[in-house]
Amino acid sequence: MPIKKLRDKKKQIPKKYKEHKPKAKKKEAEGKDHGQGEKGKRAYNVLRGMHDILPREEKYWKPMFNNAMNLADHFQYGRIETPIMEEVGLFVRSLGKGTDVVEKEMYVFENDEIGRVCLRPEATASVARAFINGGMWNYPQPVKLWYWGPMFRHDRPQAGRYRQFFQVGYEILGAEDPAVDAELVLIAYNFYKDLGFPVEIRINSIGLPEERERYKAELANYYRAKKSYICEDCRKRLLKNPLRLLDCKADQCQPIKDEAPQIVDWLSDASKSYFMKVLEYLDELGVPYNLQPTLVRGLDYYTHTVFEVYPAVPSENPGEEKAQSALGGGGRYDLLVEEMGGRSTPAAGVALGIDRSVAVLKHYAEKNPLNLPKPVYDIFFAQLGDRAKGRALKMINDLRKSGMKIGFNLYKNSLKTQLELANDLKVPYALIIGQKEVQEGTIIIRDMESGIQEIVDQKKAENIVKKKLKKFDDGDK
Protein backbone atom coordinates (compact mmCIF):
# COMPACT_ATOMS: atom_id res chain seq x y z
CA MET A 1 0.00 0.00 0.00
CA PRO A 2 2.62 2.56 0.87
CA ILE A 3 4.36 1.71 -2.33
CA LYS A 4 1.30 2.37 -4.36
CA LYS A 5 0.79 5.71 -2.68
CA LEU A 6 4.27 6.72 -3.46
CA ARG A 7 3.81 5.81 -7.06
CA ASP A 8 0.65 7.87 -7.34
CA LYS A 9 2.48 10.82 -5.96
CA LYS A 10 5.13 10.43 -8.53
CA LYS A 11 2.55 10.40 -11.28
CA GLN A 12 1.32 13.79 -10.18
CA ILE A 13 4.65 15.42 -10.60
CA PRO A 14 4.88 15.88 -14.38
CA LYS A 15 3.86 19.52 -14.67
CA LYS A 16 6.30 20.76 -12.18
CA TYR A 17 9.49 19.14 -13.22
CA LYS A 18 11.20 17.62 -10.37
CA GLU A 19 14.64 18.98 -10.01
CA HIS A 20 16.97 16.68 -11.69
CA LYS A 21 20.47 16.51 -10.57
CA PRO A 22 22.44 15.19 -13.45
CA LYS A 23 24.16 12.12 -12.28
CA ALA A 24 27.81 12.58 -11.70
CA LYS A 25 29.04 10.74 -14.72
CA LYS A 26 31.06 7.81 -13.77
CA LYS A 27 34.67 8.25 -14.47
CA GLU A 28 35.59 6.50 -17.63
CA ALA A 29 38.12 4.24 -16.10
CA GLU A 30 35.64 3.14 -13.52
CA GLY A 31 34.12 -0.22 -14.22
CA LYS A 32 31.48 -1.97 -12.27
CA ASP A 33 32.38 -2.09 -8.66
CA HIS A 34 31.12 -5.50 -7.84
CA GLY A 35 30.85 -6.05 -4.15
CA GLN A 36 34.46 -6.23 -3.19
CA GLY A 37 37.19 -3.91 -4.24
CA GLU A 38 38.00 -0.28 -3.86
CA LYS A 39 35.96 2.34 -5.58
CA GLY A 40 37.35 3.45 -8.87
CA LYS A 41 39.00 0.17 -9.64
CA ARG A 42 37.77 -1.85 -12.53
CA ALA A 43 36.52 -5.32 -11.70
CA TYR A 44 37.66 -8.05 -14.01
CA ASN A 45 35.30 -10.59 -15.41
CA VAL A 46 35.84 -14.20 -16.20
CA LEU A 47 36.67 -14.77 -19.86
CA ARG A 48 33.85 -15.58 -22.21
CA GLY A 49 32.86 -19.22 -22.16
CA MET A 50 34.92 -19.96 -19.08
CA HIS A 51 33.69 -20.31 -15.54
CA ASP A 52 34.89 -20.55 -11.98
CA ILE A 53 34.07 -23.65 -10.06
CA LEU A 54 33.20 -22.29 -6.64
CA PRO A 55 33.30 -24.16 -3.32
CA ARG A 56 29.54 -24.52 -3.38
CA GLU A 57 29.90 -26.66 -6.49
CA GLU A 58 32.24 -28.99 -4.71
CA LYS A 59 29.50 -31.36 -3.65
CA TYR A 60 28.86 -32.07 -7.31
CA TRP A 61 32.47 -32.18 -8.45
CA LYS A 62 33.74 -34.34 -5.67
CA PRO A 63 31.64 -37.38 -6.54
CA MET A 64 32.76 -36.96 -10.15
CA PHE A 65 36.39 -37.21 -9.28
CA ASN A 66 36.01 -39.89 -6.62
CA ASN A 67 33.92 -41.94 -8.97
CA ALA A 68 36.40 -41.55 -11.78
CA MET A 69 39.26 -42.57 -9.52
CA ASN A 70 37.44 -45.55 -8.05
CA LEU A 71 36.61 -46.88 -11.48
CA ALA A 72 40.22 -46.44 -12.50
CA ASP A 73 41.35 -48.38 -9.45
CA HIS A 74 38.91 -51.21 -9.92
CA PHE A 75 39.66 -51.61 -13.60
CA GLN A 76 43.39 -51.04 -13.13
CA TYR A 77 44.03 -47.88 -15.07
CA GLY A 78 47.19 -45.95 -14.32
CA ARG A 79 46.90 -42.20 -14.08
CA ILE A 80 48.50 -40.06 -16.74
CA GLU A 81 48.51 -36.29 -16.92
CA THR A 82 49.79 -34.75 -20.09
CA PRO A 83 50.55 -31.06 -20.59
CA ILE A 84 47.79 -28.66 -21.46
CA MET A 85 49.87 -27.29 -24.33
CA GLU A 86 50.96 -29.30 -27.31
CA GLU A 87 52.26 -28.71 -30.79
CA VAL A 88 49.47 -27.75 -33.13
CA GLY A 89 50.49 -30.47 -35.56
CA LEU A 90 49.69 -33.17 -33.04
CA PHE A 91 46.00 -32.46 -33.32
CA VAL A 92 45.96 -31.60 -36.99
CA ARG A 93 47.36 -35.00 -37.82
CA SER A 94 45.32 -37.02 -35.36
CA LEU A 95 41.90 -35.39 -35.35
CA GLY A 96 41.99 -34.51 -39.02
CA LYS A 97 42.57 -31.31 -40.87
CA GLY A 98 38.99 -30.73 -41.92
CA THR A 99 37.35 -31.24 -38.54
CA ASP A 100 35.67 -28.31 -36.82
CA VAL A 101 37.76 -28.82 -33.73
CA VAL A 102 40.98 -28.28 -35.64
CA GLU A 103 39.69 -25.85 -38.19
CA LYS A 104 38.11 -23.27 -35.95
CA GLU A 105 38.06 -24.24 -32.30
CA MET A 106 41.69 -24.39 -31.19
CA TYR A 107 43.46 -21.78 -29.11
CA VAL A 108 46.70 -21.35 -31.02
CA PHE A 109 49.74 -19.34 -29.91
CA GLU A 110 52.82 -18.73 -31.89
CA ASN A 111 56.24 -17.20 -31.52
CA ASP A 112 59.83 -18.02 -32.40
CA GLU A 113 60.64 -19.63 -29.12
CA ILE A 114 57.67 -21.91 -28.63
CA GLY A 115 56.73 -22.45 -32.26
CA ARG A 116 53.07 -23.13 -33.02
CA VAL A 117 51.43 -24.47 -29.92
CA CYS A 118 47.84 -24.78 -28.78
CA LEU A 119 45.76 -25.56 -25.75
CA ARG A 120 44.64 -29.15 -26.06
CA PRO A 121 41.10 -29.59 -27.37
CA GLU A 122 41.07 -33.21 -26.20
CA ALA A 123 43.49 -35.66 -24.67
CA THR A 124 43.56 -38.85 -26.69
CA ALA A 125 46.14 -37.49 -29.11
CA SER A 126 48.33 -36.47 -26.19
CA VAL A 127 47.99 -39.89 -24.60
CA ALA A 128 49.02 -41.56 -27.84
CA ARG A 129 51.96 -39.18 -28.04
CA ALA A 130 52.96 -39.95 -24.47
CA PHE A 131 52.62 -43.67 -25.17
CA ILE A 132 55.23 -43.29 -27.89
CA ASN A 133 57.50 -40.85 -26.05
CA GLY A 134 57.38 -42.88 -22.87
CA GLY A 135 58.20 -46.13 -24.62
CA MET A 136 55.06 -47.67 -23.23
CA TRP A 137 55.01 -50.37 -25.90
CA ASN A 138 57.62 -51.99 -23.66
CA TYR A 139 55.16 -52.15 -20.78
CA PRO A 140 53.09 -55.27 -20.27
CA GLN A 141 50.32 -54.95 -22.83
CA PRO A 142 47.75 -53.60 -22.94
CA VAL A 143 48.51 -50.32 -21.22
CA LYS A 144 45.49 -48.88 -19.46
CA LEU A 145 45.55 -45.17 -18.71
CA TRP A 146 43.17 -42.62 -17.29
CA TYR A 147 43.32 -38.84 -17.11
CA TRP A 148 41.38 -35.91 -15.66
CA GLY A 149 41.83 -32.32 -16.68
CA PRO A 150 40.74 -29.25 -18.58
CA MET A 151 40.32 -29.11 -22.35
CA PHE A 152 39.93 -25.98 -24.49
CA ARG A 153 37.78 -25.29 -27.51
CA HIS A 154 37.01 -21.85 -28.87
CA ASP A 155 33.39 -22.54 -29.68
CA ARG A 156 30.43 -20.26 -29.19
CA PRO A 157 29.41 -20.76 -25.56
CA GLN A 158 26.08 -22.14 -24.48
CA ALA A 159 24.80 -23.96 -21.44
CA GLY A 160 27.00 -27.04 -21.09
CA ARG A 161 29.31 -25.82 -23.81
CA TYR A 162 32.34 -24.08 -22.45
CA ARG A 163 35.65 -22.97 -23.84
CA GLN A 164 37.39 -24.59 -20.93
CA PHE A 165 35.84 -27.78 -19.68
CA PHE A 166 36.93 -30.85 -17.77
CA GLN A 167 37.11 -34.31 -19.15
CA VAL A 168 37.88 -37.63 -17.60
CA GLY A 169 39.10 -40.28 -19.98
CA TYR A 170 40.10 -43.92 -20.08
CA GLU A 171 42.32 -45.40 -22.78
CA ILE A 172 43.48 -48.94 -23.49
CA LEU A 173 46.46 -49.21 -25.81
CA GLY A 174 47.94 -52.39 -27.16
CA ALA A 175 44.99 -54.72 -27.39
CA GLU A 176 42.61 -55.45 -30.21
CA ASP A 177 39.83 -57.32 -28.56
CA PRO A 178 36.09 -56.69 -28.46
CA ALA A 179 36.31 -57.04 -24.69
CA VAL A 180 38.30 -53.81 -24.62
CA ASP A 181 35.57 -51.95 -26.45
CA ALA A 182 32.95 -53.43 -24.18
CA GLU A 183 34.91 -52.54 -21.06
CA LEU A 184 35.13 -48.90 -22.09
CA VAL A 185 31.41 -48.69 -22.71
CA LEU A 186 30.91 -50.37 -19.35
CA ILE A 187 33.06 -47.79 -17.63
CA ALA A 188 31.07 -44.93 -19.11
CA TYR A 189 27.86 -46.67 -18.14
CA ASN A 190 29.06 -47.38 -14.59
CA PHE A 191 30.27 -43.84 -14.12
CA TYR A 192 26.75 -42.49 -14.44
CA LYS A 193 25.06 -45.43 -12.78
CA ASP A 194 27.19 -44.85 -9.69
CA LEU A 195 26.29 -41.17 -9.74
CA GLY A 196 22.67 -42.20 -9.68
CA PHE A 197 21.20 -41.19 -12.99
CA PRO A 198 20.40 -43.11 -16.15
CA VAL A 199 22.13 -42.63 -19.47
CA GLU A 200 21.59 -43.85 -22.97
CA ILE A 201 24.44 -45.46 -24.89
CA ARG A 202 24.41 -45.06 -28.64
CA ILE A 203 26.77 -47.28 -30.53
CA ASN A 204 27.85 -48.05 -34.08
CA SER A 205 30.78 -49.32 -36.09
CA ILE A 206 32.45 -47.28 -38.78
CA GLY A 207 34.93 -49.98 -39.82
CA LEU A 208 38.26 -49.23 -41.40
CA PRO A 209 39.11 -46.19 -43.51
CA GLU A 210 38.87 -48.08 -46.83
CA GLU A 211 35.46 -49.42 -45.91
CA ARG A 212 34.39 -45.98 -44.80
CA GLU A 213 35.61 -44.37 -48.02
CA ARG A 214 33.64 -46.80 -50.13
CA TYR A 215 30.57 -46.14 -48.04
CA LYS A 216 31.09 -42.40 -48.19
CA ALA A 217 31.18 -42.51 -51.96
CA GLU A 218 28.02 -44.58 -52.06
CA LEU A 219 26.24 -42.26 -49.66
CA ALA A 220 27.23 -39.23 -51.68
CA ASN A 221 25.98 -40.90 -54.83
CA TYR A 222 22.69 -41.65 -53.23
CA TYR A 223 22.25 -38.08 -52.00
CA ARG A 224 23.38 -36.51 -55.26
CA ALA A 225 20.45 -38.15 -56.98
CA LYS A 226 18.09 -36.49 -54.50
CA LYS A 227 19.87 -33.20 -54.37
CA SER A 228 16.81 -31.12 -55.14
CA TYR A 229 14.86 -32.55 -52.19
CA ILE A 230 17.35 -32.00 -49.40
CA CYS A 231 17.85 -28.96 -47.18
CA GLU A 232 20.45 -26.30 -47.77
CA ASP A 233 22.70 -27.50 -44.98
CA CYS A 234 22.70 -30.98 -46.42
CA ARG A 235 23.79 -29.68 -49.80
CA LYS A 236 26.81 -28.17 -48.11
CA ARG A 237 27.45 -31.36 -46.20
CA LEU A 238 27.26 -33.34 -49.42
CA LEU A 239 30.24 -31.43 -50.71
CA LYS A 240 32.21 -31.04 -47.53
CA ASN A 241 31.56 -34.03 -45.32
CA PRO A 242 28.99 -36.53 -46.59
CA LEU A 243 29.00 -38.56 -43.37
CA ARG A 244 27.45 -35.59 -41.59
CA LEU A 245 24.38 -35.94 -43.80
CA LEU A 246 23.32 -38.59 -41.34
CA ASP A 247 23.07 -36.03 -38.53
CA CYS A 248 20.53 -33.82 -40.26
CA LYS A 249 17.42 -33.08 -38.22
CA ALA A 250 15.44 -31.22 -40.88
CA ASP A 251 12.05 -32.78 -41.54
CA GLN A 252 12.39 -32.74 -45.29
CA CYS A 253 15.55 -34.81 -45.11
CA GLN A 254 14.21 -37.52 -42.84
CA PRO A 255 12.60 -39.75 -45.49
CA ILE A 256 15.75 -39.57 -47.56
CA LYS A 257 17.89 -40.33 -44.57
CA ASP A 258 15.77 -43.33 -43.63
CA GLU A 259 16.28 -44.85 -47.05
CA ALA A 260 19.97 -44.05 -47.19
CA PRO A 261 22.54 -46.83 -47.34
CA GLN A 262 23.88 -47.84 -43.93
CA ILE A 263 27.53 -48.15 -43.12
CA VAL A 264 27.14 -51.62 -41.56
CA ASP A 265 26.37 -53.01 -44.99
CA TRP A 266 29.70 -51.78 -46.30
CA LEU A 267 31.86 -53.28 -43.60
CA SER A 268 34.01 -56.32 -44.24
CA ASP A 269 32.99 -59.59 -42.63
CA ALA A 270 35.84 -59.26 -40.17
CA SER A 271 34.76 -55.76 -39.11
CA LYS A 272 31.17 -56.89 -38.83
CA SER A 273 31.90 -59.87 -36.67
CA TYR A 274 34.19 -57.81 -34.46
CA PHE A 275 31.36 -55.39 -33.84
CA MET A 276 28.89 -58.21 -33.21
CA LYS A 277 31.21 -59.56 -30.58
CA VAL A 278 31.29 -56.17 -28.81
CA LEU A 279 27.52 -56.12 -28.74
CA GLU A 280 27.41 -59.66 -27.43
CA TYR A 281 29.62 -58.70 -24.53
CA LEU A 282 27.43 -55.71 -23.77
CA ASP A 283 24.37 -57.96 -23.76
CA GLU A 284 26.12 -60.28 -21.36
CA LEU A 285 27.06 -57.32 -19.14
CA GLY A 286 23.50 -56.09 -19.14
CA VAL A 287 24.57 -52.69 -20.43
CA PRO A 288 21.67 -51.32 -22.46
CA TYR A 289 22.55 -49.70 -25.75
CA ASN A 290 20.90 -48.33 -28.85
CA LEU A 291 22.30 -49.33 -32.17
CA GLN A 292 22.56 -46.16 -34.16
CA PRO A 293 23.51 -46.70 -37.77
CA THR A 294 23.82 -42.97 -38.34
CA LEU A 295 26.39 -42.40 -35.58
CA VAL A 296 29.70 -41.36 -37.10
CA ARG A 297 32.02 -39.42 -34.87
CA GLY A 298 33.68 -36.24 -35.94
CA LEU A 299 37.30 -37.11 -35.36
CA ASP A 300 39.34 -38.79 -38.05
CA TYR A 301 41.20 -41.21 -35.84
CA TYR A 302 38.27 -43.49 -35.09
CA THR A 303 37.99 -46.99 -36.50
CA HIS A 304 35.46 -49.74 -35.85
CA THR A 305 33.47 -49.19 -32.66
CA VAL A 306 32.21 -45.69 -31.89
CA PHE A 307 29.77 -44.72 -29.15
CA GLU A 308 28.27 -41.76 -27.35
CA VAL A 309 26.61 -41.30 -24.00
CA TYR A 310 23.50 -39.17 -23.56
CA PRO A 311 21.39 -38.38 -20.51
CA ALA A 312 18.40 -40.71 -20.72
CA VAL A 313 15.20 -38.83 -21.45
CA PRO A 314 12.52 -39.84 -18.97
CA SER A 315 9.74 -41.29 -21.07
CA GLU A 316 6.99 -39.42 -19.17
CA ASN A 317 7.96 -36.06 -20.55
CA PRO A 318 9.90 -36.46 -23.77
CA GLY A 319 8.80 -33.10 -25.09
CA GLU A 320 10.09 -31.16 -22.12
CA GLU A 321 13.71 -32.06 -22.56
CA LYS A 322 15.73 -29.70 -24.65
CA ALA A 323 18.15 -30.71 -27.32
CA GLN A 324 20.58 -33.11 -25.74
CA SER A 325 24.26 -32.81 -26.01
CA ALA A 326 26.50 -35.78 -25.45
CA LEU A 327 27.92 -36.36 -22.01
CA GLY A 328 30.70 -38.41 -23.42
CA GLY A 329 31.94 -40.45 -26.29
CA GLY A 330 34.60 -42.79 -27.41
CA GLY A 331 35.67 -45.51 -29.73
CA ARG A 332 38.48 -47.51 -31.20
CA TYR A 333 41.47 -45.86 -32.85
CA ASP A 334 43.63 -48.67 -34.15
CA LEU A 335 45.65 -46.55 -36.56
CA LEU A 336 46.36 -43.49 -34.45
CA VAL A 337 49.57 -44.53 -32.72
CA GLU A 338 51.15 -45.62 -35.99
CA GLU A 339 49.91 -42.48 -37.72
CA MET A 340 51.73 -40.47 -35.10
CA GLY A 341 54.99 -42.24 -35.69
CA GLY A 342 54.82 -45.09 -33.21
CA ARG A 343 54.59 -48.81 -33.69
CA SER A 344 51.32 -50.13 -34.95
CA THR A 345 49.23 -50.29 -31.77
CA PRO A 346 45.53 -51.04 -31.63
CA ALA A 347 43.77 -48.89 -29.05
CA ALA A 348 40.44 -47.57 -27.84
CA GLY A 349 39.21 -45.00 -25.36
CA VAL A 350 36.38 -43.03 -23.89
CA ALA A 351 36.09 -39.44 -22.65
CA LEU A 352 33.36 -38.01 -20.43
CA GLY A 353 32.51 -34.32 -20.05
CA ILE A 354 32.49 -33.41 -16.38
CA ASP A 355 30.87 -29.98 -16.60
CA ARG A 356 27.92 -31.43 -18.47
CA SER A 357 27.71 -34.34 -16.09
CA VAL A 358 27.66 -31.91 -13.17
CA ALA A 359 24.76 -30.08 -14.79
CA VAL A 360 22.77 -33.28 -15.13
CA LEU A 361 23.65 -34.37 -11.61
CA LYS A 362 22.40 -31.03 -10.31
CA HIS A 363 19.19 -31.53 -12.20
CA TYR A 364 18.62 -34.89 -10.54
CA ALA A 365 19.80 -33.70 -7.13
CA GLU A 366 17.07 -31.07 -7.09
CA LYS A 367 14.49 -33.83 -7.02
CA ASN A 368 16.44 -36.17 -4.83
CA PRO A 369 19.06 -34.42 -2.70
CA LEU A 370 19.83 -37.51 -0.66
CA ASN A 371 22.81 -39.09 -2.28
CA LEU A 372 25.19 -36.16 -2.36
CA PRO A 373 28.11 -36.35 0.04
CA LYS A 374 28.29 -33.80 2.81
CA PRO A 375 31.31 -33.04 4.90
CA VAL A 376 30.85 -34.79 8.22
CA TYR A 377 32.26 -33.28 11.40
CA ASP A 378 32.46 -35.14 14.68
CA ILE A 379 32.75 -32.19 17.05
CA PHE A 380 32.80 -28.42 17.05
CA PHE A 381 35.34 -26.44 19.00
CA ALA A 382 34.13 -23.12 20.41
CA GLN A 383 36.20 -20.53 22.21
CA LEU A 384 35.75 -17.39 24.31
CA GLY A 385 38.48 -14.86 24.95
CA ASP A 386 42.06 -14.44 23.78
CA ARG A 387 43.69 -17.00 26.00
CA ALA A 388 41.00 -19.54 25.21
CA LYS A 389 41.50 -18.88 21.52
CA GLY A 390 45.16 -19.77 21.72
CA ARG A 391 44.47 -22.89 23.73
CA ALA A 392 41.67 -23.87 21.35
CA LEU A 393 43.93 -23.64 18.33
CA LYS A 394 46.50 -25.77 20.07
CA MET A 395 43.97 -28.39 21.11
CA ILE A 396 42.41 -28.50 17.66
CA ASN A 397 45.78 -29.18 16.16
CA ASP A 398 46.55 -31.86 18.75
CA LEU A 399 43.19 -33.53 18.25
CA ARG A 400 43.85 -33.77 14.52
CA LYS A 401 45.85 -36.92 15.23
CA SER A 402 42.87 -38.52 16.92
CA GLY A 403 41.15 -38.88 13.57
CA MET A 404 38.21 -36.75 14.65
CA LYS A 405 37.01 -34.13 12.23
CA ILE A 406 36.71 -30.86 14.06
CA GLY A 407 34.68 -27.89 12.98
CA PHE A 408 35.66 -24.49 14.31
CA ASN A 409 35.63 -20.78 13.62
CA LEU A 410 38.05 -19.02 15.92
CA TYR A 411 37.53 -15.74 14.12
CA LYS A 412 34.04 -15.32 15.56
CA ASN A 413 34.11 -14.18 19.13
CA SER A 414 30.50 -14.64 20.09
CA LEU A 415 29.68 -18.01 21.54
CA LYS A 416 26.20 -17.77 20.15
CA THR A 417 27.50 -17.52 16.63
CA GLN A 418 29.89 -20.38 17.17
CA LEU A 419 27.15 -22.64 18.43
CA GLU A 420 25.05 -21.70 15.45
CA LEU A 421 27.83 -22.91 13.24
CA ALA A 422 28.05 -26.09 15.29
CA ASN A 423 24.40 -26.56 14.68
CA ASP A 424 24.76 -26.03 10.94
CA LEU A 425 27.49 -28.66 10.85
CA LYS A 426 25.19 -31.06 12.68
CA VAL A 427 27.87 -32.18 15.10
CA PRO A 428 26.71 -34.29 18.06
CA TYR A 429 29.05 -32.55 20.52
CA ALA A 430 30.63 -29.16 21.00
CA LEU A 431 33.72 -28.50 23.07
CA ILE A 432 33.68 -25.08 24.70
CA ILE A 433 36.62 -23.39 26.31
CA GLY A 434 36.62 -19.95 27.97
CA GLN A 435 38.85 -17.93 30.26
CA LYS A 436 37.66 -19.79 33.34
CA GLU A 437 38.30 -23.18 31.77
CA VAL A 438 41.76 -22.18 30.67
CA GLN A 439 42.61 -21.27 34.23
CA GLU A 440 41.16 -24.43 35.68
CA GLY A 441 42.50 -26.72 33.00
CA THR A 442 39.01 -27.90 32.15
CA ILE A 443 36.73 -27.88 29.15
CA ILE A 444 32.99 -28.09 28.59
CA ILE A 445 31.49 -30.90 26.54
CA ARG A 446 28.07 -30.02 25.30
CA ASP A 447 25.66 -32.58 23.94
CA MET A 448 24.11 -30.71 21.06
CA GLU A 449 20.96 -32.74 21.02
CA SER A 450 20.00 -32.61 24.68
CA GLY A 451 21.88 -29.47 25.65
CA ILE A 452 23.40 -31.25 28.63
CA GLN A 453 26.90 -30.11 29.49
CA GLU A 454 29.66 -31.56 31.57
CA ILE A 455 32.93 -30.04 32.65
CA VAL A 456 35.93 -32.32 32.30
CA ASP A 457 39.67 -32.16 32.58
CA GLN A 458 41.27 -30.98 29.33
CA LYS A 459 43.60 -33.93 29.20
CA LYS A 460 40.78 -36.43 29.49
CA ALA A 461 38.54 -34.68 27.01
CA GLU A 462 39.80 -36.58 23.98
CA ASN A 463 39.06 -39.99 25.44
CA ILE A 464 35.69 -38.99 26.82
CA VAL A 465 34.57 -37.57 23.51
CA LYS A 466 35.87 -40.59 21.65
CA LYS A 467 33.85 -42.84 23.92
CA LYS A 468 30.74 -40.80 23.25
CA LEU A 469 31.33 -40.95 19.52
CA LYS A 470 30.74 -44.62 19.06
CA LYS A 471 32.71 -44.89 15.89
CA PHE A 472 35.95 -44.45 17.77
CA ASP A 473 35.15 -47.22 20.26
CA ASP A 474 37.54 -49.80 18.89
CA GLY A 475 40.56 -47.58 19.20
CA ASP A 476 40.02 -47.42 22.92
CA LYS A 477 40.58 -51.08 23.59
Add this chain to the structure above:
RNA sequence: GCGGCUAUAGUUCAAUGGUAGAACACUGGUUUGUGGUACCAGUCACCUGGGUUCAAUUCCCAGUAGCCGCCCCA
Protein backbone atom coordinates in the same frame (compact mmCIF):
# COMPACT_ATOMS: atom_id res chain seq x y z
C1' G B 1 30.84 -19.25 -37.26
C1' C B 2 25.02 -18.09 -38.32
C1' G B 3 19.81 -16.74 -36.42
C1' G B 4 16.68 -15.37 -32.14
C1' C B 5 15.65 -14.01 -26.87
C1' U B 6 17.38 -11.77 -22.40
C1' A B 7 20.38 -8.41 -18.96
C1' U B 8 17.88 -5.13 -11.65
C1' A B 9 21.12 -7.26 -4.69
C1' G B 10 25.48 -13.04 -3.49
C1' U B 11 20.94 -16.10 -5.49
C1' U B 12 15.73 -16.41 -7.34
C1' C B 13 12.41 -12.76 -8.87
C1' A B 14 9.30 -7.76 -8.74
C1' A B 15 8.14 -2.60 -9.89
C1' U B 16 9.20 2.01 -12.48
C1' G B 17 10.16 8.13 -17.94
C1' G B 18 11.18 11.54 -11.73
C1' U B 19 17.41 6.54 -9.49
C1' A B 20 14.24 0.74 -6.93
C1' G B 21 11.21 -3.82 -3.46
C1' A B 22 10.53 -9.01 -1.64
C1' A B 23 12.23 -13.86 -0.38
C1' C B 24 16.50 -16.63 0.69
C1' A B 25 21.64 -15.65 1.97
C1' C B 26 25.07 -12.48 4.76
C1' U B 27 26.25 -9.14 9.37
C1' G B 28 24.60 -7.61 14.10
C1' G B 29 20.95 -7.48 18.12
C1' U B 30 16.74 -9.24 21.55
C1' U B 31 20.11 -13.33 25.25
C1' U B 32 27.47 -8.53 27.25
C1' G B 33 29.41 -17.45 28.52
C1' U B 34 25.27 -21.18 25.01
C1' G B 35 22.61 -23.40 18.90
C1' G B 36 18.01 -25.42 16.58
C1' U B 37 12.28 -21.58 16.70
C1' A B 38 10.80 -16.52 16.77
C1' C B 39 11.23 -11.23 16.44
C1' C B 40 14.10 -6.63 15.27
C1' A B 41 17.83 -3.96 12.67
C1' G B 42 21.67 -3.48 9.00
C1' U B 43 24.85 -4.29 4.35
C1' C B 44 24.55 -5.25 -0.93
C1' A B 45 21.85 -4.07 -7.42
C1' C B 46 19.51 -1.09 -12.29
C1' C B 47 25.94 -4.67 -17.83
C1' U B 48 28.85 -0.71 -20.86
C1' G B 49 28.72 3.35 -24.37
C1' G B 50 25.87 6.63 -27.33
C1' G B 51 20.91 8.77 -28.76
C1' U B 52 15.76 10.79 -27.65
C1' U B 53 14.00 13.76 -23.21
C1' C B 54 13.70 19.09 -18.61
C1' A B 55 14.65 14.10 -16.67
C1' A B 56 16.47 7.19 -18.91
C1' U B 57 17.28 1.60 -14.73
C1' U B 58 12.82 2.19 -17.88
C1' C B 59 12.27 4.16 -24.85
C1' C B 60 15.89 3.67 -29.33
C1' C B 61 20.84 2.12 -31.32
C1' A B 62 25.53 -0.22 -30.71
C1' G B 63 28.90 -3.10 -27.80
C1' U B 64 29.51 -6.99 -24.24
C1' A B 65 27.82 -11.23 -21.72
C1' G B 66 24.33 -15.16 -20.79
C1' C B 67 20.55 -18.31 -22.69
C1' C B 68 17.80 -20.87 -26.91
C1' G B 69 18.08 -22.88 -31.93
C1' C B 70 21.72 -24.28 -35.81
C1' C B 71 26.88 -25.90 -36.71
C1' C B 72 29.62 -29.19 -33.92
C1' C B 73 30.81 -31.71 -29.84
C1' A B 74 32.33 -32.93 -23.94
